[in-house]
Amino acid sequence: MSLSPDEASRFAHLLSSKAEPLAARWAELVAAGLRGRLSSAELRRQTSELQRAFQQAFDAGATDLTSEAAAELRAQLDELSTNRARQGFTATETAISVYAFKEATLEILGSVDDATTLRDYVAFSGFVDRAALFTFDSYVRVRESLIADQAEQLLELSTPVVKLWEGVVAVPLVGTLDSARAQVVMERLLQTLVDTGSPYAIIDITGVPAVDTQVAQHILKTVVAARLMGADCIISGIRPQIAQTIVALGIEFGDIATKASLADALRYVISQNKRAGR
């Protein structure tokens, strides 16, 4: 359901003639919903900007939110929901910022007694609904991109490869090890081995809350890949419960050296180094 050009122009007129009280009432309604988390001056600025955008869109003969004339309005709505999403408001609080426009307009219109005004208002209401839905869409889009960014940052942050000694690098694993993270850890460790020419790597799993068959599989793959490249891996930081789980699950680490603590692993590597005469 879209606005007819007549309805649009009538509303453009209404919005321009009652601009001040409408924006003020709108800001009040939004403020009630947000419980004082944004200053009234800030809200007032936002509502009058939005109102101007609506007015311009109607002036330009926008009958639908997707039309060319409403481009400026869409940009404004997009900006509003982006800000709301970044400031941590809920989806409802964001949508209400637009829906309140309908309520404010109805109050300004006063009592609706003739059928023309009522029909106008229903068409206008549909337009605002679509605007609110658009807001909701961009809100979700912003939140999703935020989540994706954070997941990526987490991936980057949680897998450092540190040099522990001459020819020894260590990966302190922290957090649950899923396939994606295991892949990142494996790639980064192997690349570091090449870059530093370290023949020993220590994988420390002190920070891994649980080791199941899948996690063990990932660690084993990393160790085998490192061996193929000519480096030896030692697994350290195995807590008592984890050792029991590993045995209970029947996971075989084969001839891979496992140590209880990182210190033990380092001592072992240094003694191996001495024996090899390096």
Added chain:
Amino acid sequence: MERVPVLKIGDILLVSIQIDMEDQVALQLQEDLADKIVATGTHGVIIDISALDIVDSFVGRTLATIASVSRVLDAETVVVGMRPAVAITLVELGLSLPGIRTALNVELGIAMIGTRDLSGLLDDEDEDEPDQAAVTAP
């Protein structure tokens, strides 16, 4: 057909593979290397695969065969410079290349062969010394 050059450096044969390892190239390398080990009498072979993007199961098996043949001819083979991506692919394929010794780079590979030769030399000296003493004593 392209051939992979086999270079003799000191007591080591160095093979640096810079071209795509097609099956024929791999087989040719296997023959060339066996000939060269016998001709030069070296005890160490280093195969550098740092330029290889792809190592398939056939190349993997050929490398294993080369290592076995060299061992029969009393030469130790070390495969060096495998790229991380290659190692990950081999692991995913379930090929762990048993029987092949590996090192991160040529330097560490030479060190690996060097330590063995050095220990061999030291053992020889230990054996030689009493003989020399016996000869010079009278």
